[in-house]
Amino acid sequence: MASTDPLLGGKEEEEGGGEVRRARRWWVGRVVDTEEAWAQTRFAVPMVLTNMSYYAIPLVSVMFSGHLGDVHLAGATLGNSWATVTGYAFVTGMSGALETLCGQAYGARMYRMLGLYLQSSLLMSAAVSVLVSALWCFTEPLLLLLRQDPAVSAAASAFVRAQVPGLFAFSFLQCLLRYLQTQSVVAPLVACSLAPFLLHVALAHLLVNALGLGLAGAGAAVSITFWASCLMLLAYVLRSERFAETWNGFSAEAFRFVVPTIKLATPSAVMVCLEYWAFELLVLIAGLLPNPTVSTSLIAMCSSTEAIAYMITYGFSAAVSTRVSNEIGAGNVEGAKNAVAVTLKLSVFLAAAFVLLLGFGHGLWAGLFSGSAIIAAEFAAVAPLMMASILLDSAQGVLSGVARGCGWQHLAAVTNLVAFYVIGMPLSIFFAFKLKWYTKGLWMGLICGLTCQTCTLMVITARTKWSKIVDAMQEKKASYVA
Known part of the structure; x- marks a missing residue:
């Protein structure tokens, strides 16, 4: 063969290879809109990284607290759960109103409204944070009322009270995140979350170990870190020219939109909190089973695994919320429908990949949480149920994103x-105690609840009259004054 001859044959082979590649692309295109899928993935990955960073910040403080002693670890763990279910989850849910309001306004090119909606949401978040802060000041007596250990309750109170300033920062932070997210500005979010996370590790070491501030120092580190991240995002918005149309400075006009924001934010917060609380309730119920140490540890492991898997779903939930709200604002019904279909396929596919890894590596995964052979064996028995719940959670997460994008949080x-x-928790109790399926029964009840949730949201999405939502948005646009 001459040196100038092709290694794999002549032009016919090259053309044949091109036909194969085109056929492969055609097959993939039949399964999913590749252009939309790539756009969704580029949006989702930064959101996943951002969410993981914020999730890890209080977790690092809990880890540092654990080196102070068993009571400190128990107090920080209990305090972290208390702060999440009574505060952080609530303000996160309330910020979901901006996914509807800002997303649709941006799609409709009503750019000035984004800044006004952001300001009204910040006002609402500040008021809610004041109320939650008052609740957090009574953490110890409330935990004692819930029959928690006195020493652990006191430790949890110290950890939570130090996070009161951070609650305000976190609530403002969530509003800024949604404001940027609805404009598809996601890359800067990674820098404004990863950098504070790295700062937090050093800060927690300084306050807890070097200065010996204990649990109060661990909680204060969370507050300082959230404020650092909030100020970074705020500085980015104020100094960047790309937001010249959507941010015109502070305006008294924002007060007009506080009530409409609250009307959307309240059901948005409720939908988030109800799901958060369900997982926390499972852990509490597990403590009433015959072997509470093993059952509580096992359910806590399952909940943590579900939360980690959901971080992937969260990115696509944010992506579909933004795409749907933007397309509704632009009056593009088909674009919104296509975004829903593509995101649902991507999320379930990635959840299936996670499930396969869990199925083959559940022993290694359990070993990261506990060295107990009993807990590892119990986790192996529950793993198939975990796989089902993760797949359901991946679907409902995307459908919940569609709900936020459309504005039917209620x-x-x-x-x-x-x-x-009405369905999940009662069945969990029935399976666990009446049928004596114990931890398996608890998780089976949760699966029943997730199945009901996913199927209902699927029916609502399928039967949604998209044209009515678009028409309502066009009416708003007609009365808009730039």
Whole structure:
């Protein structure tokens, strides 16, 4: 063969290879809109990284607290759960109103409204943070009322009270995140979350170990870190030219939109909190089973695994919320429908990959949480149920994102109430105690709730009259003054 001859044949082979590649692309294109899928992935990955960073910040403080002693670890763990279910989850849910308001306004090119909606949401978040802070000041007596150990309750109170300033920062932070997210500005979010996370590790070491401030220092580190991240995002918005149309400075006009924001934010917070609380309730119920140490540890492991898997779903939930709200604002019904279909396929596919890894590596995964052979064996028995719940959670997460994008958070809130507290929790108790399936029974009840939730949201999405939502948005646009 001459040196100039192709290694794999002549032009015919090259053309044949091109036909194969085109056929492969055609097959993939039949399964999923590749252009939309790539756009969704580029949006979702930064959101996943951002969410993981914020999730890890209080977790690092809990880890540092654990080196102070068993009571400190128990107090920080209990305090972290208390702060999440009574504060952080609530303000995160309330910020979901901006996914509807800002997302649709941006798609409709009503750019000035984004700044006004952001300001009204910040005002609302500040008021809510004041109320939650008052609740946090009574953490110890409330935990004692819930029959928690006195020493652990006192430790949890010290950890939580130091996070009161951080609650305000976190609530403002969530509003800024949604404001940027709805404009598809996600790359800067990674820098403004990863950098504070790295700062937090050093800060927690300084306050807890070097200065010996204990649990109060661990909580204060969380507050300082959240404020650092909040100020970074605020500085970015104020100094960047790309927000010249959507941010015109502070305006008294924002007060006009506080009530409409609250009307969307309240059901948005309820839909988030109801799901958070369901997982926390499972841990509490597990403590009433015959072997509470093993059962509580096992359910806590399962909940943590579910939360980690959901971080992937969260990115696509944010992506579909933004795409749907933007397309509704632009009056593009088909674009919104296509975004829903693509995101649902991507999320379930990635959840299936996670499930396969869990199925083959559940022993190694359990070893990261506990060295107990009993807990590892119990986790192996529950793993198939975990796989089912993760797949369901991946679907409902995307559908919940569609709910936020469309603005029917009230329907999702009612769905979650019925799914988890009328169906899921009662069945968990029945399976665990009456049928004596114990931890398996608890998780099976949760799966029943997730199934009900996912199917209901799927039906609502399928039967949604998209044209009515678009028409309502066009009416708003007609009365808009730039």
